Amino acid sequence: MKKVIYNKFDKAQITQMPVVSFPGRIIVIISPGETEKAVDYLLSQPILGVDTETRPSFKKGEQHKVALLQVSTPDTCFLFRLNTTGMTPAIIRFLEDTTVPKVGLSWHDDLLSLKRRKEFNPGLFVELQSLVKEIGIEDMSLQKLYANLFHKKINKRQQLSNWDRDVLDDKQKLYAATDAWACINIYREIVRLQDGKDYELRIVAEGEQ
Numbered sequence: 001m002k003k004v005i006y007n008k009f010d011k012a013q014i015t016q017m018p019v020v021s022f023p024g025r026i027i028v029i030i031s032p033g034e035t036e037k038a039v040d041y042l043l044s045q046p047i048l049g050v051d052t053e054t055r056p057s058f059k060k061g062e063q064h065k066v067a068l069l070q071v072s073t074p075d076t077c078f079l080f081r082l083n084t085t086g087m088t089p090a091i092i093r094f095l096e097d098t099t100v101p102k103v104g105l106s107w108h109d110d111l112l113s114l115k116r117r118k119e120f121n122p123g124l125f126v127e128l129q130s131l132v133k134e135i136g137i138e139d140m141s142l143q144k145l146y147a148n149l150f151h152k153k154i155n156k157r158q159q160l161s162n163w164d165r166d167v168l169d170d171k172q173k174l175y176a177a178t179d180a181w182a183c184i185n186i187y188r189e190i191v192r193l194q195d196g197k198d199y200e201l202r203i204v205a206e207g208e209q
Contacts, residue, residue, distance in 0.1 A: 002200045003193065007138045009148040010204070020152035022177040024075035028168065035090040038078050043093075043100055045073045049183035050104040050125070052113060053163040053176055066113040067163040070180040071102070077177035083164055087118035097123040103183040105129060105142050128183060131190050136201040146182055149189050154182060 029038050042048060053068040069080040069091070080091060095114065103126045104110060111122055129140050139145055143154045158175035168176075193199040 002198055003149075004200050004202055005135070005137065005148055005193075006202050006204055007136050008204045009139055009144045011144065014143060014147045014153050017147055017151055017153040019155050020146065020150070020178070020182075021155075021174055022072070022077060022181045024073075024077060024177075024181070026173050026177045027076065027078050028173065029078055029080045030084045032085050032088045035080065035085055035088045038080070039090040039094045042071055042073070042078065043097055045100060047184060047187070048073060048100055048102045049180040049187075050102045050107065050110070051176070051179040051183065052110045054113060055162055055164045056160045064164065065117055066110070068168075068176060069114070070176045072177060072180035072184065074181070074184060077180055079168070079173060079176055081168075082117060087114075087120075092118065092120050095120050095123060100124065101126050103128060103187040105145075105183055105186075106140070126187060128186055128190075131187065135190060135193060135199065136203075142179060142182060142186075145186055149186060154178060 027038070029035055049072040051070050052066045053070070054066045055064040057063055065083070067081065067083045069082055071078050071080070071094070082091075085091070101124050105128045107125050107127050111125075114120070128145070132145060137145065137148065139148065143156055146152060146154050155175065158172050161172055163172070
């Protein structure tokens with residue numbers, strides 16, 4: 001039986017779905033010296049999920065630098081606190097790497113934010129927004145994509161929290177790790193559906209949502 005997916009997913013349905021969270025270990029990187037070993041480990045993996053977090057601005061003209069780079073394997077997520085590590089040579093090496101696919105969502109915007117900290121030449125990144133279009137999905141948010149493909153809800157409550165705070169709380173760490181990890185899951189499922197032609201796309205007419 002083919003999996004049913006929708007070109008557009010009704011956000012109202014998401015509230016009733018079970019919440020999904022990153023199930024693995026989370027490692028917070030706070031000093032420049034820690035970045036080298038972390039990057040060595042990450043670049044030994046076959047695939048990675050990536051995301052960033054920035055302290056939200058609530059005043060006109062106020063803009064903060066990207067504070068967090070989260071990089072996840074299927075079972076381990078590293079949270080690089082860029083406001084304390086800076087853009088070390090190891091982090092630049094990671095961002096410029098062309099051997100390991102790094103999957104992100106709306107990653108072009110994240111790259112621009114990272115480049116405001118320090119210029120680099122982006123390596124091998126996979127943009128999920130481009131990938132999902134290939135199978136007819138029009139939604140571009142992580143929450144809607146995950147709900148469409150897995151019928152589970154990614155909680156977004158921590159999105160507007162203070163990512164510059166001295167110590168991230170457990171809810172922030174879990175939120176950040178979940179977003180990066182979810183990118184791997186979405187990528188693998190899209191590839192599986194494409195390779196096996198194992199899906200039925202249902203078009204939601206305007207006004208049905």
